[in-house]
Amino acid sequence: MATTALKVEIIHRETLKPSSPTPYNLKNFKLCLIDQLAPTMYVPLILFYPHVNNGVDEAEKKTQLLKKTLSETLTLFYPLAGRIKTHDSIVCNDEGVEFFKAQANFPLSKILEKPNTYFLRKFLAAEPESIQARTGALLLVQVTFFQCGGMAIGISSSHKIGDASTLSAFLKSWTSMAVFGSEHGLVPEFNAAELLPPSDDFQPLEKIPGKCRTSRFVFYPKKIASLKENSSSESVKNPSRIEAVSSILWKSVAQASRSNNGFMKTCVFAQTVNIRARTSPPLSENLAGNFFGIIPAKLDENENGDDLKVLVAKLRKGIEEVKEFFGKKGLDVERVKQAMLKCGEMIRNEEMVDNYNCSSWFRFPLYEVDFGWGKPIWVSMSGMTFKNFIFLLPTRDGDGIEAWLSLTDEDMDLVETDQELLDFACLEPSVV
Structure with a gap:
């Protein structure tokens, strides 16, 4: 049909x-x-x-x-x-x-x-x-x-x-x-x-729809293990699954942008993390609302973005900075506000900076959502027209990772044919 x-x-x-x-x-x-x-x-x-x-x-x-x-x-x-x-x-x-x-x-x-x-x-x-x-x-x-x-x-x-x-x-x-x-x-x-009280001078990070498309890449356990090995270094000896997968995605999208623009912009891979458990003392996991931190791992135009080890190290450094920011120094409203404003300015500067927003849903029990007739056979997102969004979801067995990428058509054309990425991930595979 x-x-x-x-x-x-x-x-x-x-x-x-x-x-x-x-x-x-x-x-x-x-x-x-x-x-x-x-x-x-x-x-x-x-x-x-x-x-x-x-x-x-x-x-x-x-x-x-x-x-x-x-x-x-x-x-x-x-x-x-x-x-x-x-x-x-x-x-x-x-x-x-x-x-x-x-x-x-x-x-x-x-x-x-x-x-x-x-x-x-x-x-x-x-x-x-x-x-x-x-x-x-x-x-x-x-x-x-x-x-x-x-x-x-x-x-x-x-x-x-x-x-x-x-x-x-x-x-x-x-x-x-x-x-x-x-x-x-x-x-x-x-x-x-x-x-974290609201502010009168705080503007949302609006994502403008454009000529973009969404593709789904699936990383299976053996390939993730190989990717972790390839991206490990003295500074990060045991990358997490999310760090390893994020590094190859970051490399691929940065290369695509560089090829289409003809030059390398500053490239920011902004990881969105749940900060409820990272504050001191930790907050309840039942705290409703948006309580996330943005970790802007940055690759300057003169840095080598082809080395997965370098990218993983930058991602790990960002995580450690968030632990320091929220864990040891606590929820200082003005500090959080200034950090968010700084991230906002960077994200809005599209002419000089490529920004990729990556959100991992790996720790949430979405495959446990049972209304009385069993657990879901598949949990998915959908196609979006927002530029430079990346969502990471678990596969049903919890061992693999589904990466949903929303990029411009021009960038996606290159990412979908990136052989190094395709050595580790399957493009749009069946679920069963």
Whole structure:
């Protein structure tokens, strides 16, 4: 069946509100400093589940369970049911989240055999770059049923209200309610703005859509082991899997940019890291909102970007600096603000600097998201039109890494044919 013959049809749509109204004293929710920095976009996440026979009308039973428990989860994650009010606040008016039910005219195997990053957008109720993220619902959920009985749960979550850690906590709470009952929901902590208050002169790092495309590269365990060996040095004797994979990706995208521009710009590989556990003392993993740090590993135009050992050493140095910044010196608001402003200035300087934003979701238990019919067979992102985004996700067995790259068409043409990269990674392989 050709891709053009694959259809996903929305058959039902409704707005779900919290099962209990939000108390009046919680109606005005303050964003924290890093919430303000986060780009106004929807973070895409799609969970694919194989068919599990739960009896008659199982699609309808699953849909009703998801709707009921989503509504109950919103009583705990109440800002998600609100709307962005100002540059530093959300009005928690229980306006609700959008819920869609869809039907596909093909089996799940069609997706797993040959994933297409842009076709995956059909399993999301909102495109990542949708302008709706500025004024509309902060969370949209689309449940799609396949001919075989399998299903996909597509989640579009506003980056303004939380990072990957927040989304993971939300899913953990939602599944706990679905499996064990409403009294078992995880209770989030919404005090990020007390730790890092918002600022009147803080501008978000908007990602402008352009002529870009997304490709998926998969690194399997044996190749990762070889890559770790190739990138180890006296300064970093045992690179992590993320460091090793990041180094080859950084090298490839920098070379592509250099070839297309005709010269080498300063190249920044900005790693986004969860800082909850890195502060002193550590913060709760249930702290909701955006609580990430940006590690701008920098390669100047006169430095050798062809040596993986050099790149890994720069990535490791960035991690150590974050540990120092947040661990020993704590959450000094002005210091964090100045560091974020500096990163923002660097990222906006596109004429002189190539900036790549890399976010790893490797530590989040996305393959444990079980609503009562088993764990997902695949967890994916979708195609995006944002420039220079890199997401790292685990494979289902937890041993491999999926790298989702969003680059300009010109750069992607070169990266997709980079033989050194392809020696370590498979381009767009099947999931099964």
